[in-house]
Amino acid sequence: MIDFTAIDLARIQFAFTVSFHIIFPAITIGLASYLAVLEGLWLYTRKPIYMTLCRFWMKVFAVNFAMGVVSGIVMAYQFGTNWSQFSNFAGAITGPLLSYEVMTAFFLEAGFLGVMLFGWNKVGEKLHFTSTCLVAIGTLISMTWILASNSWMQTPQGYEIIDGRAVPVDWFEIIFNPSFPYRLVHMGLAAFLATALLVGGSGAWHLLKGSHTQAAKKMLSMAMWMLLIIAPLQAFVGDEHGLNTLEYQPMKVAAMEGHWHESEPGEGVPLVLFGWPNMEEERNDYAIEIPRVASLILTHSLDGTIAPLTSVPPEDRPYVPIVFFSFRIMVALGLLMILLGITGLVLRKKGRLYEKKWFLRFCVAMGPAGLIAMLTGWFVTEAGRQPWVVYGLQRTVDASSAHSMTAMSYSLLTFVVLYVCVFGVGVRYMLALIKKGPEQVYDNDNKDDLNKRPARPLSAADGVEL
Numbered sequence: 001m002i003d004f005t006a007i008d009l010a011r012i013q014f015a016f017t018v019s020f021h022i023i024f025p026a027i028t029i030g031l032a033s034y035l036a037v038l039e040g041l042w043l044y045t046r047k048p049i050y051m052t053l054c055r056f057w058m059k060v061f062a063v064n065f066a067m068g069v070v071s072g073i074v075m076a077y078q079f080g081t082n083w084s085q086f087s088n089f090a091g092a093i094t095g096p097l098l099s100y101e102v103m104t105a106f107f108l109e110a111g112f113l114g115v116m117l118f119g120w121n122k123v124g125e126k127l128h129f130t131s132t133c134l135v136a137i138g139t140l141i142s143m144t145w146i147l148a149s150n151s152w153m154q155t156p157q158g159y160e161i162i163d164g165r166a167v168p169v170d171w172f173e174i175i176f177n178p179s180f181p182y183r184l185v186h187m188g189l190a191a192f193l194a195t196a197l198l199v200g201g202s203g204a205w206h207l208l209k210g211s212h213t214q215a216a217k218k219m220l221s222m223a224m225w226m227l228l229i230i231a232p233l234q235a236f237v238g239d240e241h242g243l244n245t246l247e248y249q250p251m252k253v254a255a256m257e258g259h260w261h262e263s264e265p266g267e268g269v270p271l272v273l274f275g276w277p278n279m280e281e282e283r284n285d286y287a288i289e290i291p292r293v294a295s296l297i298l299t300h301s302l303d304g305t306i307a308p309l310t311s312v313p314p315e316d317r318p319y320v321p322i323v324f325f326s327f328r329i330m331v332a333l334g335l336l337m338i339l340l341g342i343t344g345l346v347l348r349k350k351g352r353l354y355e356k357k358w359f360l361r362f363c364v365a366m367g368p369a370g371l372i373a374m375l376t377g378w379f380v381t382e383a384g385r386q387p388w389v390v391y392g393l394q395r396t397v398d399a400s401s402a403h404s405m406t407a408m409s410y411s412l413l414t415f416v417v418l419y420v421c422v423f424g425v426g427v428r429y430m431l432a433l434i435k436k437g438p439e440q441v442y443d444n445d446n447k448d449d450l451n452k453r454p455a456r457p458l459s460a461a462d463g464v465e466l
Helices: 006-045 049-083 085-120 125-154 171-175 180-209 213-248 250-259 293-300 320-349 357-365 369-385 405-436 448-452 457-461
Strands: 159-162 165-168 272-278 283-290 388-390
Touching: 006 180, 006 369, 006 405, 049 171, 049 213, 049 283, 049 405, 085 125, 085 165, 085 171, 085 250, 085 388, 125 369, 159 357, 165 320, 180 320, 180 357, 180 369, 180 388, 213 250, 213 283, 213 293, 213 320, 213 357, 213 388, 250 320, 250 388, 272 293, 272 320, 272 388, 283 448, 320 369
Parallel strands: none
Antiparallel strands: 159 165, 272 283
16 A cells, blocks of 8 residues: 655645646647638638637637636645745745746737737727737747746756755746757647647537538648657657756656666666566566667667666656556557658548548547647656656745645645536536537628627537536
8 A cells, every 4th residue: 555645745735736737738829720711711711611610610710718817826836835845045036037937928818918809890800810829939949948847847958056946047948948949849738739639629529420521621621741850850850958967967868768777888778668666676566578678778779878867866867667558548549640740641542531430439539638638747857856846956845835734635635526527517518519529600791790699708619418
């Protein structure tokens, strides 16, 4: 039986809340850019299908944005309540970075979100499109500041330790720390992939049901083009990110690979396809390995070596099973995304993209794959950094607040119940919107049709059972 401590419960609570939170901003980032593309295509071509899809996904975006804001507020409070020693140690750096996110990105999004959602018949077409673009840009700026803060915790630089606190010395080095560019691109592509799979899965589902055929075909087509381009690019960026991690956080990579012991000279490091990491025995049980392949991937040499987990004391190692299995789930889903994109291209060339039911079912099944891959990627990132909260500077055990086991137990239970109730209803409502599908809301010959349609997101699911 696992013997939990108050710190363990605080970590579980933070992992639980951040896992909920990261889903909504990722969809927000991807959908905001998708909406800008749809509205831009409508302005350029005047084809009603683009406006139909834009109005449909904007309702989903509005609900998702609201849940992202609510879940994000909770994250900020936790730094002060459960991780006060971290705030005391690194607050001079992470505090301003998060403030910059609010003053730039959030103010920009909030300023133009109302025009974007409710200004269809109140402002000109170009001004509305500008508002949509600015909201999309705001989501990207927000992502940039958040990842700058998180990346500094992974690869800190540009600071000095004065009186036991990290004090900023060079903000350029703090923001553009060694892992920041890789994390920024990797996360941005992950958000676009998650959105493409969500849109493609929605289109495939409606094609299987025989509903909203024209709109469903357009959704599926655009999603497959995005997947075909972005999925292989994400694999390349992920490889570059892994090499950067190997340089600055070698124990994280060792945990990802399940590499326990130093290899013999010239033997190389095998790729562990499957195994069960045994922390006590310092080995992988039931391992299935391919010799030298991990060396080829990580060092681009068949006999290259990497630091094993046993090169550091046990207390300096991450919890290997979480990192090991999360990494394999992420990679497996990434390969399936590439396969889906290539399969879509082949079927498109044959003129059968919208007809093969097995392919449409594949698309529906892959609908949540982008979000799952992103979550497992973050599990690798955060669990692999342990036992450090600021890598090499402050341990997680030294970053927490002095709460009792009882207090943390009640707090965690309250969070779980509230999150499941509140966000469970929100997610269910979003799925109801997607299930209902798009409606023709704009016709070139009848512009008054747009003015008569309600812009409230909740109005889109009238009559839908939740």
